[in-house]
Amino acid sequence: MSAPEIRLHPLNDHDLRPEGEFVLYWMVTGRRLSWNFALDRAVELARELEKPLLILEALRVGYRWASDRHHRFALDGMREHRAELEGSDVGYHAYVEPEAGAGKGLLKALAGRSVGVVTDVYPTFFVPRMQEAAAEKLDVRLEAVDSLGILPLKAAEKTYSAAYHFRRFLQKTLGEHLTEMPVARALPDRPLPAAGHIPDEVLDRWPAASQELLDGDEDALAALPIDHEVPPVGARGGTEAGRDRLSAFLDETLARYPDERNDPDADAQSGLSPWLHWGHLSAHEVFDAVAKHEEWSPARLANEADGKRHGWWGMSEAAEAFLDELVTWREIGHSYCWLEPDHADYDTLPEWARETLADHADDPRDPCYTLEEFRDARTHDELWNAAQRQLLHEGIIHNYLRMLWGKKILEWSESPRRALEIMIELNNRFAVDGRDPNSYSGIFWTLGRFDRGWPEREVFGKVRSMTSKSTRRKVDLDRYLERWGDAPTLSL
């Protein structure tokens, strides 16, 4: 099975080189060995051309916010991949840069011996720039494949200003894509031409990551030039851990999701965002698991596209509420980032939001905190500090409080632009699901993206505001505050 045409994104004009030694899959953001259209495409080419498949999974150290936390999560996945592919017909090179820039030339060296290179589509962070640069440098075909969401990125031709409009569009178009699934089978089970070996001169210059590093050896991680002030989170990375969480969520929690999702004490969310972010878990696999859980088939889809959150899928209220987050909210952000390369710039906020925030630029900010005060959870607000402490320790904030967290940074910063910088810095440095299209959806939502105007207030203007007081009234927080209210901050 191959990837649908609509998911293929050739990045240069070179042809495949049939005399090459192997097909190279440059795994960048879809870090998994099943449910992956990019991998399916690489497998298809390997079969057609009767060449082995070689996977390069690399981890740079020079990217902004590289830390023990992000590395550990990614390394857990790499350990799994090495173990799974050991002794199989697929070559696998796990490379971790020992210093910034050390990996330069590795892709070119492998690509130069390959038939062609397949990689993952990803619409944000340094990935688009890195892949564009690679496309220019390589003298062989480089093709990116979109395995990011249920809706292929190319299917939407314009950005949507609100979830309602995007949902209506999904309801008209998604049906045809729901039956196009990537292969679920683990890669070693899929017959391929004999093993692709890694050339010795490549291994000499860019040696494979040590088993100690992949296994979690603290000294090996400490030797890397990354931010050691941000420690790993308790949760394990990798597909296995993501799947465990998915099945626990479906078996034990999904039924409570619609009523209790916003309640921090209820712990009724899936908690899947870190695995989705790192590509350890595919949205297709999650969707398929939900569909099986619901004994669902596409025949149940409604004919009418009314843009409403419930009723279109033909599933239980709980499953539909969950899919609205997984598909509508997750993918409106993918689509936006894909179509708007400047999505991380303040000036891409809707005009009404920029205007109203500018009208309130001179409103007094009292209190007004610095980045460091926010970072160290030193505000006057117990609830905000608790959310920041959860972020520091678990690399995540409960969704409802994440909204409050962002809104308050807007309220207590010297300007909306400074608030944006602070949110991006804190979210992307500490959140294990950070540096994701969803990061920019969530952060920019607090400033008005994907939202509408609300009654005017100080500082916020017509941008929706939130208060800790009303949050405390609406949701249960006793256990949350008990857990995070007094937790120590990190020594940063």
Ligand SMILES: Cc1cc2nc3c(=O)[nH]c(=O)nc-3n(C[C@H](O)[C@H](O)[C@H](O)COP(=O)(O)OP(=O)(O)OC[C@H]3O[C@@H](n4cnc5c(N)ncnc54)[C@H](O)[C@@H]3O)c2cc1C
């Ligand atoms: C200021 C702010 C910053 C955020 N930063 C991030 C981030 O860095 N990374 C990230 O993945 N999400 C981010 N979000 C969105 C959201 O808070 C998280 O996706 C969600 O809390 C993850 O928890 P979960 O996996 O239990 O979600 P569930 O409720 O179980 O939802 C399932 C999946 O749907 C998607 N999803 C859920 N809520 C949203 C949402 N509001 N917007 C977009 N997708 C959503 C996620 O992929 C999530 O894993 C941010 C939101 C805000 C307000």
